[in-house]
Amino acid sequence: MTSKMVVRQPQPVMDVRESQDWGSGICQCTENMPECCLAFWCLPCFACITAKKYGECLCLPLLDGFGFIPPIGMSMRVSMRQRYGIKDNMCRDCLFATFCGPCSWCQMSREMSRRKIPIILISTKNT
Incomplete structure (x- = not known):
């Protein structure tokens, strides 16, 4: 039985079919x-x-x-924009996370529900 060392792992590829907004x-x-309502009445739970x-x-x-x-709310918005290819800027992310916290978290939740892009890693096996 021989063993092989994996030198290169497969990388996830995301095909963006949505708009950039x-x-x-x-x-x-x-x-x-x-x-x-949950975000308005209990933002920590919803977040x-x-x-x-x-x-x-x-x-x-x-x-x-x-x-x-709020560093986490802002960084989640930035991360989500990068993951889904949304064009915006960090200044707006900072404003929304700071002054519109519940609305910002709701927008991120709606975006995740709308996009639902599964990341599937496929391993190749040589037989």
Whole structure:
């Protein structure tokens, strides 16, 4: 039995079929009213659920309460823009995360629901 050392791992490839804009506006919370209500009445719970769905640590958004600019909310928006190929800028991300926290988290949740791009790693096996 011989063993081979893998030198190069397959990299995930994302085929972007969506537009380069957010799928919904920052104030379009009426598209999913239950999420909007949860975000308004219990933002920490909603942010933790959204971060978990995004693949981040469940309690990570709880760190947003220790400063004026919420670093986790802002970095999640930047990460989501990069993942989905959304054109925007960090200044707007900072403004939305700081002054429109619940709306910003709702927009990110709607975007994840709308895009639903699974990342599938396919391993090739030589037989």
